[in-house]
Amino acid sequence: MKLKQMFLGLTMCLAFISNAQNKSKEVLFTINDKPYYTDEFVRVYNKNLDLVKDESQKDLNQYLDLYVGYKLKVNKANKLGLQEGQQYLAELKTYRTQLSKNYTTDSKVTKELVDEGYKRLQKEVNASHILILVDENASPADTLAAYNKTMVIKQRLMKGEDFGTVAAEVSQDPSAKENKGNLGYFTSFRMVYAFENGAYNTPVGTVSNPVRTRFGYHLIKINDVRANRGEVAVAHIMILKQKDNEEVTTAKTTIEDIYKKLLQGEKFEELAKQFSEDKSSASKGGVLNRFGSGQLSSEEFENKAFSLTKENPVSEPFETQFGWHIVKLIEKFPIKSYEDSRIELENKIGKDDRSRLITNSLTEKLRKKYPVKRDAKLYSSIVKLVTNDFYEAKWTLPADAKKYSATLFNVGTRNLSGTTFLDYIYSQQKSGIAIKPIEKLVEKLFENFADEHRNQYNNENLENEFPEFASVMEEYRDGLLLFDLMDKEIWQRSKTDSVGLKAFYDTQKNKYQWKARVTSEIYSSRDKETMNKVLAMLKKGKTPKDVKDKFNTEEVLNVMLYEGTYEEGDSALPQGTKMELGLSEITNKGEYYFITKVNKVLPAGAKSLEECKGKLVNDYQQYLEQNWVDELKKEFTVNVNQDVFETVKKQIKK
Template structure:
């Protein structure tokens, strides 16, 4: 599901559920009616969400609503509702939305409690993996199981876990980590692996267990109280490539650390020098994280090792480069009430959600009228044989005795035996070993019935839950609108190069370079130091010379950076009438700055290639602003003013 689709129209935000009300035709487009109940529901849903007060005005809101429906009508007229991508996107979203209804609250709450209890601890574990696909043949599965069992016997006999892991584990990372996975907590591993890790005592090795990756053995090295999460800021200098000066990053990070020790602002230095572009503009602040969430255990340990807010680490090295870290805040594990919603969301996305759906199936069986055709089921059993176990059984050719309805739900949904026979055939990949074969068929039929019950429930969510129907109706329209805008607006703006160039030339005043300067910017917290630097610049001294003269006795008194800047970029906006040569001195945020302007580039028109992304965006907005006017000419619109007046009166109460 593309996130951009969610942003198509403000009507498609959080559902609002409305009491039943009289349904009348509010307006029509080419004789297709649109009713008051939908208009009122959508208006109320968005009343507190729209930022523009004009959109709360009912007359203007009606115009917006009609414009929206005009676009949907246009999409239907073009047949976009029949497109494969549209159908697949709608199906995908419905599948996602329906997960909120495939829930058993009792089992969910038990899983929430289990997850919360586990979150109190972090486990450090190593593992040995023998790979085997979920749908592997019985022979391959047995071979893998025998291999993991043999490995377990070696460990039980006292062999060293690391040595055995290096020799036998099929996890590619074993060469680098000896099977050590570091510390982790709930939701960091697949559920069966998590279960084994938390159920195995420290110092012991688990029994062999299977995940979707294969068979595992887990050795638990340690269990400790969960460190929670931490928010830090950092200054990072990337490692130099093999051809670069190896000591440059180290000497620079040491110089920055020295300036911090001298009392200079961590945030300002991060903005000026950190090479982590995603955090530098925010003073180096990173998103909060917990153990095992970053790719560097060294970084995590330094971050969690800081005790007091605002405490700053010494420079340290990771595989990514050199860092200085500042502690912003520690976030201990919250209370169960605080975390319940978050844990429930994680459970729904996790393997343990299968426990919930299986429980729901049992409840739905008691709710629905489930009728099994046992006579026909007996005939099905008679044609399934032991070839199933080696995955060579095939559904018999047309057989009148096997035809008929094998399962009926609520006297409405009738499931043909052919569907069950195909289900049996596809189940051969699951390596099910239940014997005798009649018992295996009974086992499969119970699973098949659960799936059919859940599918019937899922298919009827619109009938059982009005709010589900509302959301699906709105997304159905919204996805159509997205496809229409892609076709009529976005692609047109990108692909019609002649029209785009015409728009660009007509609006060239909006695409101008400001005056640009090739310049060196020098900064210091000491006015006397920056004055000396200014004098050196005026004498034509190089940056290396200036740093050598002014950064003495172990102190970093001055730092510089160079580049091509627009006249108002960065600190340059603080200067008046910058031109070639050495500037005056200005101060900002406890720093003093001087600039050496090496070259100037005058203001002027940008080339289309230099600003094409922005021009395309502006042209798309221009096309969209004029789109509804074109649609009003294409379609016939009739508004029932008497009904609209009733709606106004109703909503004003």
């Protein structure tokens, strides 16, 4: 896949078409009577001028030849039917889906949400809440009942009752019995969007009005707001505490003994592996995934981790509800800049409730762009067909559904029939929509049905509406085809055609030559006195192993040794190395001293096929491609308008 992405990047550079539209264009050349125009050629040439490293490709005659060759390959791919391949179609569809997001989202709303999210990210909010459950698709009566119940609780709080006490008593969040509704600190994108809005728009010390989320109604009290602490990476050693007092005492004694070992200089990582009872992190030296406020189940642990500094990186033993801990700071990560955060925030927006705002904004624009005028008589007859069986998923399509096949409404040039709408109604019975009465339910379904088809039509019509979108898709389409074609015709053949590769090598041997080479031992050290001793040992015939055993230990590497075969002029050879057998004197470069021992000298000569295979295969591919393009020029009829080309050359050279 990486190879394909790289190839597509290169071919799309070649095929790039600017957004600008040049009305004054002429036919530059044809392939089997299919025209290719001057404006595209000029844009491609100018766009790639700074990217081309080979000066010969800047020559316009040479560049035209390359450009014609590129278009010939695309024509060949289409002639072979590669555009019908399932993998090709799937990849093209995936790419189009990604590209279309830039045209099927509201960029203004997206930016506003990114700005809002980043601004909120600067603060951490400590909040408590009381939850009264009500399903997001509940009936109006049930929704009102939940709201009224929430308002009664709000009135109790306004009269001075303690929020935590009331939360433990009435909140339908199961955790409220233990935490009295306190959610700890959090920042943007940690809660559902509606709850986040309520929290960030409520002043410290006050209680919000009822906030509706998909879970129900919330009353939110803001306890504190502070600057975002970012994220922190730590390692910890944990000793679990048991319920009885004796085990609690044992756990505390154990963690204190471990702390003494740390003070005596023993390694934190080794003690974590040996003693920590957090099995998920002990084997990794106690290292935990980086985290921010509110991401762990223990606020005490988070606070202790964030309090550590480079000067004081290890905590004393401390207790949480889980046990006793010692924490070591690894690294702190402050909030990223806006630019560095933007793409990450856009991805988060696409995955949470905020995305509905973007979708709704686009939907409103499409409703204005593609207004729907439905056939009132046909619609009325469809409404009469839908019964209350829909709510129990028992409603069935009428036996004579074809009677409703007339056009119900249009979206652009697309006709939507009554039968299609009936099929849609049938498919939505298990969607959870419970709007009553049935007339209002059908109206809502019609609204959703029309919006879906507006979005579909808009997406499918992008090529007609946005020339730059059509251009980029054409580039990618050609690039994918070209990759498959090159793989089939050139790359695979160059790898498997051993006879052809050998014949090519026999005609090109003079291009693949070794310079004089030496097989050497190269010793280096920063200490000249050590190198004097090494030289003395080597003069006595000592081996590389003798040298390493003499001067190196597991903890200290005083002498570095590397061995290999090197060409004359190789940067790995110390300066001044002679291409002859024997032992050099000590040479110096920068802070290092070197000794070279040449054990073998290899004369200059031709490389074997295996020794130059990488470069050889690459050259063979270029050879095959050039011959193949020559064959394509015979297979297809290419006609270049030379007069037009001369005009183009003058235009570019101005």
